[in-house]
Amino acid sequence: MSQITPQPGIMDISLYVSGQATVAGKEDVLKLSSNENPYGFSDAAREAYIRAVQNLHRYPNTDHGPLRAAIGEIHGLDPARIICGVGSDEVLQFVAQCFSGPGDEIITTEHGFSMYPILAKAAGATPVEVPEKDRRIDVDAILGAVTDKTRIVFIANPANPTGTFLERDEVVRLARGLPENVLLVHDGAYTEFVEGFDGGASVVDDCPNVIMTRTFSKIYGLGGLRIGWGYASQEIIDVLSRVRQPFNLSEPQMAAAIAAVRDVVFTERCRADNARWRDWLRNALVQMGVGCDESFANFVLARFDSPEEAEACDAALKEDGIIVRRVAGYNLPDCLRITVGDEAACRRVIHVIATFKGMR
Numbered sequence: 001m002s003q004i005t006p007q008p009g010i011m012d013i014s015l016y017v018s019g020q021a022t023v024a025g026k027e028d029v030l031k032l033s034s035n036e037n038p039y040g041f042s043d044a045a046r047e048a049y050i051r052a053v054q055n056l057h058r059y060p061n062t063d064h065g066p067l068r069a070a071i072g073e074i075h076g077l078d079p080a081r082i083i084c085g086v087g088s089d090e091v092l093q094f095v096a097q098c099f100s101g102p103g104d105e106i107i108t109t110e111h112g113f114s115m116y117p118i119l120a121k122a123a124g125a126t127p128v129e130v131p132e133k134d135r136r137i138d139v140d141a142i143l144g145a146v147t148d149k150t151r152i153v154f155i156a157n158p159a160n161p162t163g164t165f166l167e168r169d170e171v172v173r174l175a176r177g178l179p180e181n182v183l184l185v186h187d188g189a190y191t192e193f194v195e196g197f198d199g200g201a202s203v204v205d206d207c208p209n210v211i212m213t214r215t216f217s218k219i220y221g222l223g224g225l226r227i228g229w230g231y232a233s234q235e236i237i238d239v240l241s242r243v244r245q246p247f248n249l250s251e252p253q254m255a256a257a258i259a260a261v262r263d264v265v266f267t268e269r270c271r272a273d274n275a276r277w278r279d280w281l282r283n284a285l286v287q288m289g290v291g292c293d294e295s296f297a298n299f300v301l302a303r304f305d306s307p308e309e310a311e312a313c314d315a316a317l318k319e320d321g322i323i324v325r326r327v328a329g330y331n332l333p334d335c336l337r338i339t340v341g342d343e344a345a346c347r348r349v350i351h352v353i354a355t356f357k358g359m360r
């Protein structure tokens, strides 16, 4: 036996399972498993990225000043209170690393994003899973689970994979109901899909124990580039900045992100198209007798009669080259999460499910 042993908790981590990308023997594959933008990404971001290639021999800017300024300007936030990371996952990791450790508890919810328990364990802390109510975050259940060991609460709003939304009053009630030394992480990966929503920024301004995280991976269509950010009090940002590596983001990454956040026309078009086809998809599912809550994100959660039916429908979709996400690992064995694609993708997915259901 080797004497080289990992820290406690590390070997309890189950490896993250990402959305499948290929189907053996299929060419015309439609990937609806990772909530990617079917319209790609902004042309302005593409041009900025290509231009930035000129300077690959130079180390990147370490303080992300121009990117934070652009984000601050577009979203009306103080750039000094923004921190950028390699995807919002890295910002979430800074939070777990800085504010929890062995003996501490981190609250996650029944159908919460699977990165949260991974990040908790990586920091040596213990994830505590709290029930939801009909696939919605239950503020009272979270408040009831707080102990003197609790340090962090992770919620995504809109939530993934349920797509449900917690109203601002409820988020504020949660933030104010927590002890003052417990940090609420409001993960806003799907913020831009909710018309007029600020992602929790105003809750951060009202409640000093809240951090909002955001990403360029979803509506901006830059998941492959890995850029995210967080917004919190100056005090919290100053803590997180100590563990951030100075060169965590490259210049092409930052240049693309700056152009993307400024391309509000592209973003708005994606939001509107997503809303239209998301509602169409949900109606079509419901008409076939497949359960589906109203979604506030860029996916829908289709609820079948049993885990077996969900599995069989997944197989039928795969047979047609369509990849969706099984979510049994999220305590949703009877469900499939389907990313909202473009019109053709939505029609294709509904055609296959209708045939599967014997309705066509």
Ligand SMILES: *Cc1c(COP(=O)(O)O)cnc(C)c1O
Pocket: 035, 086, 087, 088, 089, 090, 113, 156, 159, 160, 187, 189, 214, 215, 216, 217, 218, 223, 226, 227, 228
């Ligand atoms: C996709 C997603 C993220 C974003 O991750 P990145 O690291 O920014 O790509 C964060 N939280 C949730 C709930 C997500 O679904």
